[in-house]
Amino acid sequence: MRVARLPARDEPGRGRLPVPRRPRRFRIVRPVADGSDSPKEACGVFGVRDPRQPVAHLTYLGLFALQHRGQESAGIAVSDGAKILVDKDMGLVSAIFDEHRLRALPGIMAIGHTRYATTGASAWHNAQPVARQAGDVFFALGHNGNLVNTAELAAGPADVSDSDVVAALLAGALTADGGGDLIAALSAVLPRLESAYSFVMMDETRLIGARDPHGFRPLFLGRLDTGGWVLASETPGLDVVGARVIREIDLGEAVVIDDDGVHSVQFAASRRRALCSFEFVYIARPDGRLAGVGVHAARRRMGQALARQAPVDADMVMPIPDSSVPGAQGYAAESGIEYGDGLIKNRYIGRTFIAPTQTLRDNAVRIKFNAIEDNVAGKRLVVVEDSIVRATTLRATMRLLRDAGAAEIHLRVLSAPYRWSCFYGLDTADRSRLVAATMTVDQIRDHLGADSLAYLELDSMLTAISPEPNGFCTACMTGDYPTPIPGMLAK
Ligand code: SF4
Structure with a gap:
């Protein structure tokens, strides 16, 4: 049997045959700025x-x-x-x-x-x-x-x-x-x-x-x-x-x-079956199916449920692109309010990008999104977002829409408040950085500068995902972890 030399632990440059050693002048920089306020994938x-x-x-x-x-x-x-x-x-x-x-x-x-x-x-x-x-x-x-x-x-x-x-x-x-x-x-x-x-x-x-x-x-x-x-x-x-x-x-x-x-x-x-419910909210591609359920259709149903639960008088329903698009479409269809685009996302940027200076990091949202002033100015907007984790980028996005002349912003979120850290493969930081763990819904609304804010209730969210709403992990919204969490991790 012919065998290849395989990499030993911490032995950079030997995993591939041949692999050039990484030149020292390169520094690995973690992409720190992300125009979405959603959890990071695993x-x-x-x-x-x-x-x-x-x-x-x-x-x-x-x-x-x-x-x-x-x-x-x-x-x-x-x-x-x-x-x-x-x-x-x-x-x-x-x-x-x-x-x-x-x-x-x-x-x-x-x-x-x-x-x-x-x-x-x-x-x-x-x-x-x-x-x-x-x-x-x-x-x-x-x-x-x-x-x-x-x-x-x-x-x-x-x-x-x-x-x-x-x-x-x-x-x-x-x-x-x-x-x-x-x-x-x-x-x-x-x-x-x-x-x-x-x-x-x-x-x-x-x-x-x-x-x-x-x-x-x-x-x-x-x-x-x-x-x-x-x-x-x-x-x-x-x-x-x-x-x-x-x-x-x-x-x-x-x-x-x-x-x-x-x-x-x-x-x-x-x-106990515990498929991550956030796969449906944000992580998975909308053109896929999970547990026999089409992801795009599930997101659309979440938007419909949100329109029934939290209606509002408005001129236009718009998504924070991209993962909120089906939810916003569902909200518009259910409410009868016109669907439109208020933000354009730079499609070449991916979900993460490098922002080399603090100034650019502070303006990260402008690197990823730009407002369509003609669609937004003077309008009462229903803005649909899939989730709110830290709220920093969403706050900047709200400012972007105000700067473009939005008359009212009614923020609607396709998931229940994200209050607990995920230990199952999503990077959502510790609880102290989760905005819903430290603020009430009214405080979050004020913090974001929205005129109103509503989250989809958990039961409605699960029912919208699947006719069999049991069997999903909801720990980041309920604190009900399906496995024991070691004390040193549970902050
Ligand atoms: S805690 Fe559960 S539902 Fe929340 S992101 Fe992690 S695996 Fe998904």
Whole structure:
């Protein structure tokens, strides 16, 4: 068996063969300014096994479709059946990979990852996929989610990602059991992990997808016409490579894909189902489906419910683009108020961008949005936003609309107040920075400079998402966490 040299922990520059060492003159700068007031995404994962197709290219397309879930770093690992190669870097998928780099990744299967850092710094050594060697076994993994017991599980340095910790645990289990079987190691390690994970993994010959027993983060299995198999965080990741959806990975289930097809392993009993309700509010692409529900239609129903719950006399309903668009359309349809655009978003900016000076950071919203004065001036506006987390950028957006001449601003929010930190894969900071944790709704209205403010009530939000409104995590709105949260994290 021919094996590739795989990266050891904290060994930058050796993950890809060959990988040039990052020149010292470059500094990794975390994108700090974001024109949206929504939570930051956690990660997107993709995997494909198809000996008949260029798997690195398919993974590139899959990651491109999942780019909205994380824009800080991206990577692809491939196996040709005998060795694993990893290529990863900081930045957007389109900026990292070109034809030359993809051609250098031949194989029969691949996994890919787009990252937004939750545990572990936004740095090259935390980019994924993570790869390890344990005895004769080589494996790579990509993780969407967040673990709450990383500190308890970690044996190494503090500044590592939870995914690194999982890789180290798997390597330890592979070495300990002597047999060196990744599935056995998974069955031993995954039940020890607390909270949210959807993994794609592979050893030299098998592609694996695994989902935590609560099902916080989505993970789909799809099939290509060639007979190949695909895993993706969201259905658009399957669509983009021409795969049809077969099913979601079950709670506590791992699917193992090899030459003989798909094998299911229940590594832990399923627990209280807790799919993140914010996948429907903000995270997931509107053209996708989750838990059998179309995301776009769910957002539109939230807007309709909000119009029934919090009506107002106004001239125009407008969204904060982009994720609030279906909700604003729903509000307009239900209320009979004209729908229009009051803000134009710079479509080339993505969800994050670099603002190199404090002045530019203060004006971040103007980099991302501009008001359409002709549509806004003198109007009574219903402004629909998906969520309010810290309120800093939304406050600036309200100012933008006032400066453009808005006569009244009635802010309507498609979710219930975001009062508690998320420990399951969204970066929403600690509670002291969540505006709804420290202010009443009236105080938030005044803070934002709106004439009125209403949030969609939680029950209405869940009913709008699905006719089966149980089975969703709502912890950031209720404080009812589906898993125990260690005291050191719960501030
Ligand atoms: S706490 Fe909120 S954002 Fe986090 S998983 Fe639960 S519903 Fe989603």
